Amino acid sequence: MLNFKITSLVFLFFILIFNPSWGTELLLFDNKKFLGCMNCGEYETGSICNEYGNFGSEYNSDSIWNEYGTYGSEYSSNSPWNEYSSSAPKIVDRQGNYYGRFSINIYSGYSQSSDLAKIYNSVDGDLDKVRDIFCK
Numbered sequence: 001m002l003n004f005k006i007t008s009l010v011f012l013f014f015i016l017i018f019n020p021s022w023g024t025e026l027l028l029f030d031n032k033k034f035l036g037c038m039n040c041g042e043y044e045t046g047s048i049c050n051e052y053g054n055f056g057s058e059y060n061s062d063s064i065w066n067e068y069g070t071y072g073s074e075y076s077s078n079s080p081w082n083e084y085s086s087s088a089p090k091i092v093d094r095q096g097n098y099y100g101r102f103s104i105n106i107y108s109g110y111s112q113s114s115d116l117a118k119i120y121n122s123v124d125g126d127l128d129k130v131r132d133i134f135c136k
Helices: 001-019 111-122 128-135
Strands: 027-030 033-037 090-092 096-101
Touching: 111 128
Parallel strands: none
Antiparallel strands: 027 033, 027 090, 090 096
8 A cells, every 4th residue: 555655656746847748738639539638627527537527437438447448448559558559549738749648658758658557557457546546
């Protein structure tokens, strides 16, 4: 449990200190399909952190938190949870600037991929727990 909390704090530290897009909404897309806002408030409808909204729900087939869906399955090439994927959702801002792919693949171009992978592995791939850590 202590390791879980430490991992959460380390991830938060990296997000706050090393995120070049502080204050910029970061959006997830698969080609032209919107998959949610990754740093919006947890109560915003477009947020991946809103577990009651389309993009944060573990039941929506297009949610990154649905372990059986295209974007949540560890076996899907379009999923952030497939460590070998090069097709995970793209991270862009509203101006079209590209920040890599939201993925646990450390070669995805996303600066926090290794931290995301540590969180994912520390909870044995439980996406509810990953979402809780990522969003809190």
